[in-house]
Amino acid sequence: MDITMSDIEAIRARHSVRNYKPEAIAPETLALLKAKIEELNAAGDLHLQLIENAGSTYNRLLNRAMGLSSAPSVIACIGKDSENLDQRVGYYGEQLVLYAQKLGLNTCWAGTFNRKNIGGEYGEEERLVISIAIGYGEDQGNPHRSKSADQVSEAAGDRPEWFEKGVELALLAPTAVNQQKFLIRLNADSSVDFIDNTKLLGQVDLGIVRYHFEVGSGVSCKP
Numbered sequence: 659m660d661i662t663m664s665d666i667e668a669i670r671a672r673h674s675v676r677n678y679k680p681e682a683i684a685p686e687t688l689a690l691l692k693a694k695i696e697e698l699n700a701a702g703d704l705h706l707q708l709i710e711n712a713g714s715t716y717n718r719l720l721n722r723a724m725g726l727s728s729a730p731s732v733i734a735c736i737g738k739d740s741e742n743l744d745q746r747v748g749y750y751g752e753q754l755v756l757y758a759q760k761l762g763l764n765t766c767w768a769g770t771f772n773r774k775n776i777g778g779e780y781g782e783e784e785r786l787v788i789s790i791a792i793g794y795g796e797d798q799g800n801p802h803r804s805k806s807a808d809q810v811s812e813a814a815g816d817r818p819e820w821f822e823k824g825v826e827l828a829l830l831a832p833t834a835v836n837q838q839k840f841l842i843r844l845n846a847d848s849s850v851d852f853i854d855n856t857k858l859l860g861q862v863d864l865g866i867v868r869y870h871f872e873v874g875s876g877v878s879c880k881p
């Protein structure tokens with residue numbers, strides 16, 4: 659555990675992990691994780707929930723084949739339905755994922771799972787967006803293959819250093835099936851647009867990308 663680790667360090671250290679040790683999350687770690695969830699739920703108007711016993715959330719054949727069925731715990735990403743719910747889940751959920759990395763835990767965002775089995779509590783008009791598998795990994799995962807900065811970004815004029823740094827960290831963001839189908843555009847007035855080019859969980863991807871770009875550039879990209 660190293661909660662003094664910076665977000666940049668956590669981003670560089672984190673990779674999806676799909677094989678977990680059977681151990682439950684240690685009590686002290688659990689308390690910190692739950693406090694962070696509360697903080698992020700307040701900041702993002704979300705209802706993220708840690709389900710300590712993942713039960714049969716990952717009992718689908720695909721999840722078993724990938725190893726995800728070994729995850730001891732899961733985070734149900736739930737929130738009140740709104741136009742930007744998926745992006746908020748990505749933006750705040752990734753902050754939780756990076757915090758988990760600092761706590762010595764491993765994670766994997768997972769859109770494919772058994773929705774009936776995850777459990778979780780639903781307030782009025784709330785919707786389950788996605789799951790995050792969490793626990794102590796058997797390994798630390800591996801860096802993903804990546805597109806180049808030119809493939810995911812464009813600029814109206816020069817590319818300032820803050821923009822380059824933001825794009826660099828956005829390229830380290832997890833995306834569904836590592837698709838990286840986002841576009842980050844720097845406009846002439848220095849504003850930045852985040853554009854999603856896919857239907858498959860693209861809005862969650864974009865929320866994650868927003869947070870990574872924010873860490874790299876220092877520019878707030880809250881959805």
Ligand SMILES: Cc1cc2nc3c(=O)[nH]c(=O)nc-3n(C[C@H](O)[C@H](O)[C@H](O)COP(=O)(O)O)c2cc1C
Binds near residue numbers: 767768770799831
């Ligand atoms: C929105 C989203 C959905 C994902 N769904 C799954 C999934 O259903 N199963 C899985 O094994 N991995 C899933 N992943 C993990 C991606 O495959 C992984 O993030 C990507 O390959 C990049 O690898 P990295 O996370 O190690 O950087 C998902 C990731 C995101 C962001």
